[in-house]
Structure formats: C-alpha cells, structure tokens
Amino acid sequence: xxxxxxxxxxxxxxxxxxxxxxxxxxxxxxxxxxxxxxxxxxxxxxxxxxxxxxxxxxxxxxxxxxxxxxxxxxxxxxxxxxxxxxxxxxxxxxxxxxxxxxxxxxxxxxxxxxxxxxxxxxxxxxxxxxxxxxxxxxxxxxxxxxxxxxxxxxxxxxxxxxxxxxxxxxxxxxxxxxxxxxxxxxxxxxxxxxxxxxxxxxxxxxxxxxxxxxxxxxxxxxxxxxxxxxxxxxxxxxxxxxxxxxxxxxxxxxxxxxxxxxxxxxxxxxxxxxxxxxxxxxxxxxxxxxxxxxxxxxxxxxxxxxxxxxxxxxxxxxxxxxxxxxxxxxxxxxxxxxxxxxxxxxx
Amino acid sequence: xxxxxxxxxxxxxxxxxxxxxxxxxxxxxxxxxxxxxxxxxxxxxxxxxxxxxxxxxxxxxxxxxxxxxxxxxxxxxxxxxxxxxxxxxxxxxxxxxxxxxxxxxxxxxxxxxxxxxxxxxxxxxxxxxxxxxxxxxxxxxxxxxxxxxxxxxxxxxxxxxxxxxxxxxxxxxxxxxxxxxxxxxxxxxxxxxxxxxxxxxxxxxxxxxxxxxxxxxxxxxxxxxxxxxxxxxxxxxxxxxxxxxxxxxxxxxxxxxxxxxxxxxxxxxxxxxxxxxxxxxxxxxxxxxxxxxxxxxxxxxxxxxxxxxxxxxxxxxxxxxxxxxxxxxxxxxxxxxxxxxxxxxxxxxxxxxxxxxxxxxxxxxxxxxxxxxxxxxxxxxxxxxxxxxxxxxxxx
Numbered sequence: 192x193x194x195x196x197x198x199x200x201x202x203x204x205x206x207x208x209x210x211x212x213x214x215x216x217x218x219x220x221x222x223x224x225x226x227x228x229x230x231x232x233x234x235x236x237x238x239x240x241x242x243x244x245x246x247x248x249x250x251x252x253x254x255x256x257x258x259x260x261x262x263x264x265x266x267x268x269x270x271x272x273x274x275x276x277x278x279x280x281x282x283x284x285x286x287x288x289x290x291x292x293x294x295x296x297x298x299x300x301x302x303x304x305x306x307x308x309x310x311x312x313x314x315x316x317x318x319x320x321x322x323x324x325x326x327x328x329x330x331x332x333x334x335x336x337x338x339x340x341x342x343x344x345x346x347x348x349x350x351x352x353x354x355x356x357x358x359x360x361x362x363x364x365x366x367x368x369x370x371x372x373x374x375x376x377x378x379x380x381x382x383x384x385x386x387x388x389x390x391x392x393x394x395x396x397x398x399x400x401x402x403x404x405x406x407x408x409x410x411x412x413x414x415x416x417x418x419x420x421x422x423x424x425x426x427x428x429x430x431x432x433x434x435x436x437x438x439x440x441x442x443x444x445x446x447x448x449x450x451x452x453x454x455x456x457x458x459x460x461x462x463x464x465x466x467x468x469x470x471x472x473x474x475x476x477x478x479x480x481x482x483x484x485x486x487x488x489x490x491x492x493x494x495x496x497x498x499x500x501x502x503x504x505x506x507x508x509x510x511x512x513x514x515x516x517x518x519x520x521x522x523x524x525x526x527x528x529x530x531x532x533x534x535x536x537x538x
Numbered sequence: 539x540x541x542x543x544x545x546x547x548x549x550x551x552x553x554x555x556x557x558x559x560x561x562x563x564x565x566x567x568x569x570x571x572x573x574x575x576x577x578x579x580x581x582x583x584x585x586x587x588x589x590x591x592x593x594x595x596x597x598x599x600x601x602x603x604x605x606x607x608x609x610x611x612x613x614x615x616x617x618x619x620x621x622x623x624x625x626x627x628x629x630x631x632x633x634x635x636x637x638x639x640x641x642x643x644x645x646x647x648x649x650x651x652x653x654x655x656x657x658x659x660x661x662x663x664x665x666x667x668x669x670x671x672x673x674x675x676x677x678x679x680x681x682x683x684x685x686x687x688x689x690x691x692x693x694x695x696x697x698x699x700x701x702x703x704x705x706x707x708x709x710x711x712x713x714x715x716x717x718x719x720x721x722x723x724x725x726x727x728x729x730x731x732x733x734x735x736x737x738x739x740x741x742x743x744x745x746x747x748x749x750x751x752x753x754x755x756x757x758x759x760x761x762x763x764x765x766x767x768x769x770x771x772x773x774x775x776x777x778x779x780x781x782x783x784x785x786x787x788x789x790x791x792x793x794x795x796x797x798x799x800x801x802x803x804x805x806x807x808x809x810x811x812x813x814x815x816x817x818x819x820x821x822x823x824x825x826x827x828x829x830x831x832x833x834x835x836x837x838x839x840x841x842x843x844x845x846x847x848x849x850x851x852x853x854x855x856x857x858x859x860x861x862x863x864x865x866x867x868x869x870x871x872x873x874x875x876x877x878x879x880x881x882x883x884x885x886x887x888x889x890x891x892x893x894x895x896x897x898x899x900x901x902x903x904x905x906x907x908x909x910x911x912x913x914x915x916x917x918x919x920x921x922x923x924x925x926x927x928x929x930x931x932x933x934x
Contacts, residue, residue: 192547192614193540194843258539409926424929426915429922436921437860444839445832451541466835515825522824525809525831 194447196262204262208269210239215270217496223273224356224499232274233305241276243303245284250299257281257388261395261450268399271503273357275308275323277392282385283309286331286338289381294340298329312363313338313382314389315516316509324348324361332363333382337375355502387453387464389511394446394464394471400504401439401471401478407497408432408482415487422485431481438477442470462524465517472514475504541842543614551618557595558626566591566629573630574800576903577896578755582710585632589663599637599661606645606653607661613845617795624799631796632710636660636667640715640734643785647732647772656713656734668737670702670716670759671782678916681727681779685761687718687771695765696733698741701758704910708744708757711737716761717782720775730778734770741765751902752892794841794861801834801869804900808876811897817879826875833868837861859925863917866907873904 196204214235223229236242244260246252264277284302287295287309301307312321313333324330325348330341347364409432412423422428449467452460479501483490490497508514524530543551562570566588569581592598601616602608611619631637641660644653659665676682685700698718708714714735721729735742741764746754772781809827812818818827840861876897877884888895894902908914922928 192543192617192842192846194839194846196539405926409928413929421929423922424931426919426931429926429928429931430915430918432926432928433863433918433921436926437863440860441836441840441864444843445836447539447843448541448839451539466832469829469832470836518825518828521831522828525827526813526818526824530809 194444196258196447200259200262203259204266207239207241207263208266210235211266211270211272215272217499220271220273220357220499227359229273233308236274236276237305242279242305243284243299245280245288246299246303247288250296251303252284252299256454257285257391257450258447258454261391261447264392264395265399265402265446268396268503269403271357271400271403271499275310275326277396278310278322278389279308281388281392282311283331285388286311286377286381286385289384290331290338290340290377294376301328311338311385311389313385314511315386316513318362320351320360321348321363322361323359324363325350325359330363331376331385334375336378336382338377338381338385339374340376341374353506355506357499357503358506383461384453386511387461390464390468390517391446391449391453393507393511394442394449394467397468397471397475397504397507398439398442398446400500400507401435401442401475403500404475404478404482404497404504405432405435405439407500408435408485411489412485422487428485431485435474435478435481438470438474442467442474445470462521465512465520468512469514469517469521472504472508476508479504543618547612547614547618550615551622554597554619554622555626557597558622558628561591561595562626562628569629570627571629571803573632574803575630576751576753576899578630578707579753581629582632582707585629586663586666586710588629589631589633589666591663593661593663598633598663599641602637602641602645602657602661606641606657617842617845620796620799624796624803627803632666632707633660633663635669635706635711636665636713639669639785640667640713643715643732643772643781646784647777647781649769649772651769652734652772659712665712666707666710668705668708668711668714668759670705670714670735672704673701674703678913681730683717683719683730685716685718686722687720687731687733687775689720689768689775690765693765694768696731696768696771697763697765698733698735698761699763701760703756703758704747705744705757705759706755708737708759709746713737714742714759715772717778720771720778727779729776730782731775732772732778732781733766734772735764735766739764749903750905751894751899794837794865795845797865798834798837798841801837801865801872804872804876804896805830805834807897808872808879811876812879815879815881815883817881823875823879826878830868830872830875833864833871837865837868840864859912859917859920862912863914863921866911866914869907870904873901877901 240253243252244255248254260280267277279302284299287299298307298309302309307328308326309329310321310324310327311331312319321330324343327343330343331338332341345365348361351360351362353360412428413421415422446467449463452463482497486495486497489495569584569588572580573585596609599607600609600611600619604610637660641657644656671680673684675684685698688697690697698716700718714737716733716735717730718733719729720731741762743760745758747756747758748754749756812823817823880897887893923930
C-alpha cells in the first residue's frame with residue numbers, strides 16, 4: 192500500500208508546472224478568449240511531449256499512464272489551460288489505444304507528433320457537445336451505443352459559445368444513426384472508459400482550479416484593508432478560506448486513487464471516478480463561492496482574473512457526468528441487493 | 539503508487555478474522571457492536587475482560603515496537619486489524635487511550651522506568667487510562683491550564699490541585715495523564731508539566747456529567763493535593779506542552795482508521811434501515827446517502843495517503859487539523875441523516891425511561907463531535923493561520 196507519487200512523476204509535474212505557470216498567464220488566457228485561437232500553444236505543448244504523453248511508445252509517445260498524467264491535469268486546471276490537452280491525453284489517445292488496430296496505428300503517431308487532433312464525443316449529457324471538434328481531423332462519436340470514427344468534413348459542426356470563453360463546444364450533425372455501420376469502431380466498454388477518463392480529467396483540473404482560486408483570494412485578503420486591517424485577519428473571512436482548504440486538500444486523495452484504478456483496470460474504477468469527480472468539483476464549487484465573497488465587489492468584475500477560473504470550474508462540474516449522474520451511480524451501487532456492506536474491502 | 543495489500547497482508551487478514559470469529563463468542567457475544575461513541579458507558583466490566591482476551595491473543599498494542607510488547611505491525615496490518623475488528627463487531631476498546639495515547643507518548647518521551655511500570659499493564663489489558671486536559675477555563679484556550687503541580691520536598695512527591703472536565707471514562711480508569719502548571723508564575727503553554735497519576739487515591743474525586751443522551755461517559759475530575767511520585771512526570775517541568783502536542787500527533791495516526799470503520803458500520807446501519815422502511819426509494823435520501831458514502835471514502839483515502847507519507851513526524855501537521863474538522867462535520871451530518879431516514883420513528887424512544895436506539899444515540903452524541911477535541915471554529919482559525927498563512931489576529 193503506497194499512496195505516494197514517484198520522484199520521476201513529481202519532477203515531470205514540476206517541469207510542466209514551470210512551463211504552464213510561466214506561459215499560460217491570465218493575460219494569455221484572456222487573449223485567447225477574445226481571438227479564439229492560439230496556434231503557437233499546441234506547438235509548444237507538442238514540443239514538450241505533453242500532447243503524446245499517453246500515446247504508447249511504439250506510436251511515438253511517452254507511454255505514460257493515468258497516474259503519471261493526473262498531476263499534470265491538475266496543473267492544466269491551475270492555469271485554466273485554453274487548449275484540449277487533458278481531452279487529448281486522457282480521453283482521445285486512450286480511446287484509440289482501446290480501439291487498437293489500423294485506426295490506432297494511423298492516428299496515434301500523428302497525435303504525438305502534433306500533426307492531428309482527435310476529439311471524442313460521448314457522455315450522458317444531451318445535447319452532446321464535443322470539445323474542439325472543429326480543430327479535429329477525426330471525431331470518435333457515440334451513436335446508438337457504439338463509437339463511430341468519423342471524418343469532420345462529412346459532418347456539420349455548430350459552435351455553442353461557452354460561458355468559459357476558452358471552451359470550444361460543438362454539436363455534431365450529419366452522422367445519422369445507422370447511416371454508416373462501417374464507421375462503428377468500439378462499443379460499450381470503450382464508451383464507459385472514455386466517460387471515466389473524461390471524469391477523471393475534470394476532477395484533476397478542478398483541484399488545480401480550486402487551488403488557483405484559493406491562492407488568489409488568500410493573496411487578495413492579505414492586501415485589502417478595511418477597518419485599518421487586512422480583511423484576511425478577520426475570522427469570518429478566514430473560515431471561508433479554511434473551508435475551501437479542507438475540501439480541496441481532502442479531494443486530492445480520491446482523485447489520485449481514481450487515476451490508479453483506471454490505470455490498473457480496477458473493477459470498481461467507475462465508482463472511484465465518481466468519488467473523485469464529486470469531491471473535486473464540490474471543492475472547486477465551494478472555492479468559487481467563497482473566493483468571490485472574499486474578493487468583495489471586485490470579484491464580480493471582468494477585470495479581476497478570478498472569473499477565468501470560476502467559469503471553468505462551473506463548466507467542468509457539468510461535463511462528463513454532472514453531480515446528479517455521479518451520485519446516482521454511487522447510490523445505485525449502494526442499494527443493490529448484493530451490495531457489500533461492512534468494513535473492509537476498501538482498496 | 540500501489541493501492542492494494544500484499545499476499546502477506548492478506549494472510550494477516552485471515553489470521554485476525556479467524557481469531558475474532560473464534561473468540562468474540564460466548565460471554566463476549568453480548569458486547570458485539572457495543573461500547574462505541576455514544577455507547578461508551580455500556581458493559582465496562584465485560585469490555586475490560588475482552589481487553590484481556592485480546593491481550594492473551596496478542597492483539598492489543600499491535601503497532602507498538604516488539605521491544606515494548608507490541609507486534610511492530612506495519613501500517614497495512616494495522617489497517618487490516620481495524621477493518622476486521624469492526625467487521626466482526628468488536629466492542630469499543632476500553633484500552634484505547636492507553637494503547638494509542640499513553641503508550642506512544644511514553645515510548646517517545648518517557649523514561650525507562652515509566653515504560654517498565656506502565657506499558658505492561660496497557661499491553662495486558664489490565665490497566666486503563668483517561669486524559670486530563672480540558673478545564674473549566676481551558677477549553678478552546680487549552681494552554682490556559684490552572685491546575686497546579688507543586689513538588690513537595692518533604693515527601694518527594696508532586697502534589698496536584700485543580701479541576702479537569704470532559705474526562706471520558708474517568709470513572710472506569712486506573713490512571714490519568716494530566717497537564718498541570720509547574721511554574722506558578724507562568725502563563726500559556728510555558729511552565730506546564732505532564733504527569734502520570736493513579737486514580738485510586740483520596741485526593742481525586744470523579745463526578746459524572748449527565749449528557750443530553752441521558753448517559754454519562756464524560757466526567758468532572760477534582761484534584762485536591764492528589765499525588766504522584768517524583769519520577770511520574772514525563773520530560774522535565776516546563777516540557778508539558780511539548781509532550782501534550784506530541785501526543786496529539788499520535789492521535790491523528792492509525793486510530794483514525796478504527797474510527798472510520800465504526801463510521802462504516804453506522805452508515806451500513808442507516809442503509810439497512812432505509813431499505814427496511816422504504817426511505818431508500820426517496821431520491822433525496824439516496825443522494826444524501828451517496829454523499830455520506832463519498833465522504834467516508836474521502837476520509838479513508840486521506841488516512842491511507844497520510845499514513846503512507848512521513849508518518850514518523852510527530853508534530854501537529856495540517857492534516858491533523860483538517861481531519862478533525864472533516865470527520866466531525868461528516869459525522870454530525872450522518873447523525874441527522876439517520877434521523878431523516880427513520881422519519882417519524884426518529885422521535886420515539888426505544889424504551890422508558892430514556893432508552894435510545896443506536897441511531898438515536900448516534901444523532902444526539904454526534905452533536906458533540908464538532909466541539910470536543912478542538913471546536914470547528916478553532917480548527918478553522920488554525921488552518922487559516924498556519925496552513926494558509928493568513929494574517930494573524932491579535933490575541934489577548
């Protein structure tokens with residue numbers, strides 16, 4: 192039993208953190224909200240090997256697992272990375288690995304090389320929204336219980352503007368059910384796996400977002416003075432921040448636990464993902480609520496950076512299974528007739 | 539990261555499970571699932587006998603080093619022990635304070651003579667301990683201890699005078715560890731000593747406090763020149779705060795795992811009740827039960843994460859403060875959930891004069907969780923100032 196990351200995993204996280212915090216400043220995030228594109232960013236991520244991080248080595252990637260990537264996803268959250276790195280590394284590349292064969296052999300090397308992008312569209316939400324579908328050269332889309340490999344050129348993509356200006360979401364039309372049976376490349380297990388990996392990606396990013404909001408609010412309340420004192424010295428403000436710190440710190444272990452379960456194909460991995468997503472998104476939701484309060488009226492402005500992170504946290508809470516979906520998944524398991532009650536069997 | 543038990547650990551699991559199945563029967567069958575929080579006053583004699591049964595099997599103090607009578611059990615084995623103990627319905631441990639607080643404190647800070655004198659009784663399940671910390675004017679402000687310790691040159695003994703309060707199971711204990719002021723001119727955490735006292739002496743009076751459950755597991759303890767030997771102080775006069783804080787560090791350790799297993803049993807009771815009375819069909823109840831389940835998993839994973847880190851550091855870590863706040867809030871909510879699952883039955887006493895069902899006791903007793911051992915408000919102050927480095931508030 193060992194809950195620790197290896198020295199290598201931590202070093203890799205540190206170097207990615209240095210890059211992300213240095214490059215993905217709030218100013219750059221804002222610029223991308225306005226321009227809608229940042230072509231140099233994907234190139235930078237590719238150069239660092241991040242785009243192909245979970246692509247197997249024989250296909251030109253780094254062959255890393257969910258456990259290796261989870262800390263990086265957290266860092267992507269911290270900077271509100273306006274690029275689909277988490278989607279690519281945690282959902283698209285592993286889905287292709289699951290599918291295997293020709294499709295994997297032709298697309299995985301191009302992902303790792305930064306030459307092509309792949310988007311995956313599945314999940315319980317309706318209408319189904321696909322992240323960065325317009326930049327993808329291949330879309331793996333759920334239709335009638337199977338994943339279909341589709342060429343975006345054959346589809347009609349319609350942009351849905353997100354409240355989080357860095358999320359680019361598309362409805363996909365033109366791939367009618369059963370229209371092209373030959374395009375079906377994977378069924379239920381791959382769909383379930385994609386949903387769980389997507390959920391883990393949201394959870395890990397939510398940790399980073401909550402940390403960022405907390406850092407901003409703690410810094411702000413140390414500076415901002417009222418009644419002749421920093422407002423952060425008042426207990427009412429401190430308790431708001433402490434509540435966030437507790438929820439955030441305690442949400443980490445379930446997220447790391449879920450990453451391990453996915454990497455090891457644990458039979459209860461789906462439930463572990465639900466634990467992780469609920470815990471982390473709840474921490475991020477509380478961070479948003481308490482940190483805007485701690486900022487006072489300034490927190491409500493466009494000028495203060497807080498909203499860049501709050502909006503992503505709110506958006507991710509509903510992606511890849513919302514709170515109701517994940518709670519129901521857990522309660523259904525708990526109330527099954529043969530659900531194991533009693534202590535033990537924790538891991 | 540490797541989140542599973544080894545084959546050796548699974549072998550250990552079978553060993554303790556088999557032992558419990560064989561021994562927690564006969565005269566001990568009546569105390570299965572009894573004596574937990576809110577029920578600690580029940581069956582004290584039977585539970586003391588059970589401690590000796592455990593000791594005879596080598597199942598007390600398993601985490602202590604072998605040199606002091608323990609098994610030197612690994613963290614994994616201690617986890618497994620707690621899981622299997624709770625699964626079997628092992629009764630609330632009368633020896634808990636001695637095993638998890640006094641013992642580790644003496645192993646870390648005590649003299650050889652103190653270890654030789656006190657550890658064997660704890661290990662054998664024959665000597666029981668209580669904790670003399672809080673006082674009427676030293677609650678959240680724990681360092682404001684007024685109880686005095688004076689060294690009497692004539693008798694070569696320490697004489698302790700003052701009052702402790704909220705002392706769990708003082709009436710069932712053989713010994714008490716007490717923090718008392720050795721320097722009468724000192725204030726705050728300076729000038730304190732950490733003493734080991736026999737409870738059976740004329741200078742000590744124990745008065746039970748009747749709680750809103752109608753039961754009494756807490757007590758007031760009065761010291762009127764109660765005495766202990768010159769060698770019964772842990773560390774030097776003035777070291778009391780350091781020792782007491784070190785002890786709080788032990789409190790956060792593996793004992794959290796046993797607690798979580800009790801929580802698991804309580805949650806399972808609630809799920810069974812919800813299935814029985816149909817509350818399980820209520821979507822709001824289902825969501826709240828899912829929340830409770832997730833909260834418990836979060837605690838489990840965090841305990842495992844903390845324990846697989848640098849567990850040998852006895853200082854008061856942020857995790858310890860976080861844990862108290864987290865579990866107490868979770869457990870208080872669980873008590874409310876139990877009542878809501880019971881519905882109208884929740885109000886009706888199990889029997890006259892004021893007998894409560896387990897879930898009713900859980901509800902009432904868990905109102906205290908966010909208060910004892912450091913209120914949630916004090917914990918939040920500490921987290922904000924020490925973990926988040928927020929600006930300090932001036933203190934008087």
